[in-house]
Amino acid sequence: MPFLTLYTLFFLFALPFLRAQPAPKQAQWSKLYIAPDKRNITRGDGKPFFWLGDTAWELFHRLTREEADFYLKRRAEQGFTVIQAVALAEFDGLTQPNLYGQLPLKNNDPTQPNELYFQHVDYVINKAASLGLVTGLLPTWGDKFSKKWGVGPEVFTPENARIYGEWLGKRYKGKPVIWILGGDRSPETEKHYAIIRAMAEGIRAGNGGTQLMTYHPTGNSNSAAFFHKDNWLSFNMYQSGHSAKNTKNYVMQRQNYQLFPVKPTLDGEPRYEDHPVDWKPEQDYFNAHDARQAAWWAMLAGGCGHTYGDHDIWQFFDPNRNKPVSSARTHWLRAIDHDGAWQVGYLRKLYESHPWNQLIPEQSLLKGDNPDDAGYQMAALGENKDFLFAYTPTGRPLKIDLAKLTTPQLVAYWFNPRDGVSTKIGDFTNEGVKEFKTPVACPTCDWTLVIDDAAKPWAGFGLPKSLPLTGTGKPK
Incomplete structure (x- = not known):
């Protein structure tokens, strides 16, 4: 049994009781496909699959099984559906053993994987599956084929990469796994x-x-930019990154939305909550509003889902075990309950209350000034023109062309992205342009306007109560 500090033990075992949650229902695994419209991912039962990812890059490398259980259970409670983790981890992943003393490869040879190490990977993937979570599995971090920065060493060639890939493919065939190649690297050479x-x-x-x-x-x-037309690339992923506040991730999303052949696309690594802006603590840290803004912008620009990230979680920062990477400042057992992690779950719940896979980006819904700044507003319309979502990041009023909706009787309400509460505005007809003033405006007071066909079963979903995840909600 690996050594655990008293500090870690306290939080590992105390937090589940202090913030008690009902266990999520075990989900039935369903194979995932690209939907017929090529815009989304769908399950075997035909229902759309909402990718709500979390970057847990060091999950296999830095956590015990008991800690992984706690992490996965909490993320399931928060509404996540995908856990992105790396088999050959970034930080000394080839030379520093996992907490059971196992290295992933023998002699740093990708054709000689260590069975005992991958038994731990098996355990985590199976545990995630039991909680209804899909593993977004990276075979390796990018420094193992393109060091550029990081630890390395470079161990891959085309020949051993194919052997390693086939071994992994056979091992996890039939498992709830989506493959993510690359690992924070863009290819630069033919090799x-x-x-x-x-x-x-x-x-x-x-x-x-x-x-x-x-x-x-x-x-x-x-x-x-590199692999769009490759047959193996099922969907596109971009990384909007951590270099600045208000990064316009919707620009890449829109670019991908226009590409042919059509493929789903999502932001797989946006600005992390509790990450120093541009890696400089003196410029402040990204907060929950930054995480929400990135998520709503990407989704309303046509995302098939979205990945949230927390700077302390991806590295599983524990000051008693490892040094902070890029000025990490919060123990991961505290960071797991950062506000943004709950709030992206509220986004998912609102989307899944509607036929969200029918949403089409539609900026023409918005009238009046819309500066391309931190408060940039975005909107999307159902393909049958029977519902719309519009987002205002800083609470500026929204002017909506109601005539874009074809159904005569409408119900409008505010959805609060910060707490998942819906508040009815009123009933309207689909005539002309109407201004909707938010309940509160401030730099971090974002709101989502929802307008539904009053006759639809989803109309006014969540009114007058909040939208907690099924059987759960953020602990008080």
Whole structure:
């Protein structure tokens, strides 16, 4: 049993009681496909799959099984659906053993994976599955084929990448796994391209092409720039990154939305909650509003889902075990309950209360001034023109062209992204432009306006109560 400090033990075992939650219902695993419209991911039962991801890059490397259980259970309670984690981790992943004393490879050789290490990976993937979570599995972090920065060493060639990929593909065939190649690297040489394509080929050979696959590039970069037309790339992933407040992640989302062939797309690494802006603590840290803004902007620009991230969680920062990376400042057992992690779950719940896979970005709904700044407003309209979502990040009033909706009787309400509470505004007809003033305006007072066809079953969903996740809600 690996050594655990008293500090870690206290929080590991006390927090579940201090913030008691009903256990999430075990979900039935359903294979994932690209939807017929090529915009979204769908389950085997035909229902749309909402990707709500969390970056847990060091999950296999830095946590015990008991800690992984706690982390996964909490993320399931918060409404996450995808956990992004790396088999060959970034920080000394090849030379520093996991907490059970196991390295992932023998002699740093990708053709010689260590069975005992991957038994721990198996455990975590299976535990996630039991909670209804899909693992977004990165075979390796990018420094193992393109060191550039980080620890490395570079160990991959096209030949051993294919062998390793096929081994992984066979091992996790039939598991709730989505493959994410890359690992914070954009290919720069022909060898890089060859390694990635060989690994993808190997995975597909191992799993029979039965699982989805994408690519995780560097900050302010986009998988579509490198692999959009490759058959193995099921959907696009971009990384809007951590360099500035109000990064316009909707720009890459919109670019991908216009590409042919059509593929789903999402922001796989936006600005992390509790991450120093541009890696400089003196410029402040990203907060929950930054995380919400990124999520709503990306989704209303046509995202098939969204990945949230917390700077303390991805590295599982524990000052008694490891040094802080990039000025991490909060123990991960506290950071797991940062506000943004609950609030992206509220976003998912609102979306899933409607036929959200029918939403189409529609900025023409918005009338009046809309400066391209921190308060930039966005809107999307259901393809049958029977509901709309419009987001105002700083609480500026929204002017909506109600004539865009074809149904005569409408109900409008405010959805509060900060607490999941819906408040009715009133009933309207679909005539002319109407201004909707938010209940409160401030730099971090974001609001989502929802207007529904009053006759639809989803009309006024959540009124007058809040929208907690099924059987749960943020602990008081």
